[in-house]
Amino acid sequence: MPEPRMYTKPFVLTSIAYLCFFTSISAYNLLPLYLQSRGAQVGEIGTIMAMYSAAAILAQGGTGYILDRGWRKACLLGAAGLLMAVAIGFSVTTRVGWPMYALRFFQGIGFAVYMTSSMTMVAEFAPPSRRAEAVGIYASGGLVAVALGPAVGELIIGSAGFSAFFMTTVCVSAVTLVLAGLVPTPAAVPVARPAWLGWQGWAPYLPFLLPAFQYGLANVIVFVFLPPFARALQLPRVGPFYIAYTGAAILVRFVGGGLADRISRAQIIVPALGGMAAGILLSSALNSTWLLVLIGLLNGTGQGFAMPAANALAFERAPHGRRGQALAFYTGANLLGATVGASGFGWLAEAFGYRPAFIVASGLLAIGTYAFWRKHN
Helix, strand or coil, X not given: CCCCCCCCHXXXXXXXXXXXXXXXXHHHHHHHHHHHHCCXXXXXXXXXXXXXXXXXXXXXXXXXXXXXXXXXXXXXXXXXXXXXXXHHHHHXXXXXXXXXXXXXXXXXXXXXXXXXXXXXXXXXXXXXXXXXXXXXXXXXXXXXHHHHHHHHHHHHHHHHCHHHHHHHHHHHHHHHHHHHHHCCCCCCCCCCCCCCCCHHHHHHHXXXXXXXXXXXXXXXXXXXXXXXXXXHCCCCCCHHHHHHHHHHHHHHHHHCCCHHHHCCHHHHHHHHHHHHHHHHHHHCCCCCHHHHHXXXXXXXXXXXXXXXXXXXXXXXXXXXXCHHHHHHHHHHHHHHHHHXXXXXXXXXXXXXXXXXXXXXXXXXXXXXXXXXXXXHC
């Protein structure tokens, strides 16, 4: 039988809209530069930026509930509109005060709602036999955007200033909103609310969230802490790490993205997480650019395989009628892993140094990978 078609109009529209959405969001990694230019202290900058993650985690539960009521398209449009309004708010806010905290908080809500609703819709649009491959291709837009948003934003700030930067994000957010409006509503919309699920109903599902937590933890460790460690070692450049990571993650999704649809999801997730743990262990021995590239290849390949397979697994193992909530919990687990990694590893490195901290982190990731393997072996 011929393979079911994956590149349908709904899938392509949702993927392009996601690329625009993530490009605009990623550009705000440069927001600390603006805050600094307005006289914000380091503590203020950190707190303002942290409002985003706090809001994104808090918003997950409510987002999943609304999605499971059949409001996929409404959530997508509402989040896109909110992000455009936030971008406009930043463009007219010139003082560091409560509006900055509020804008960053609402930006986190917009991110959480858009991300979860978009991911749910893509998983529904994809043929079941190619779901992991579809999620991988779709999410490649996020990898491109992580590089594209800050790079273009930095050029705009340097040549035209912050006002032009914010107005550009407004325009990109507007394009996202238009594209989101063109995405058709998924055909299968639940008409009745399933019975209430308490702790006992969700407990069997929790192990499927572990990979999301794991690769969220691993990603933030290498992205946030590997560059300053490399600088401290006086390595000439850290750029090769980002190139190796992004190139490997995108390549495996296009070349090997369908592998998780042909064998079990766990057979892909376990070695992928193991590769990321190995990459972080190698970080403890960093002493050259070629090792930096190898770490990028290991972690990029691991993330490229783990994310789509774990996402598809979480979607498929969701309790009946709870796919929206399940993917909200999945996204929340990933954000929680990133938050724990950013704060926990920072304190660990400050207390004991980078090399011991990387060893401890790799050990924790290895334990998590083993626990997932035992559960699914």
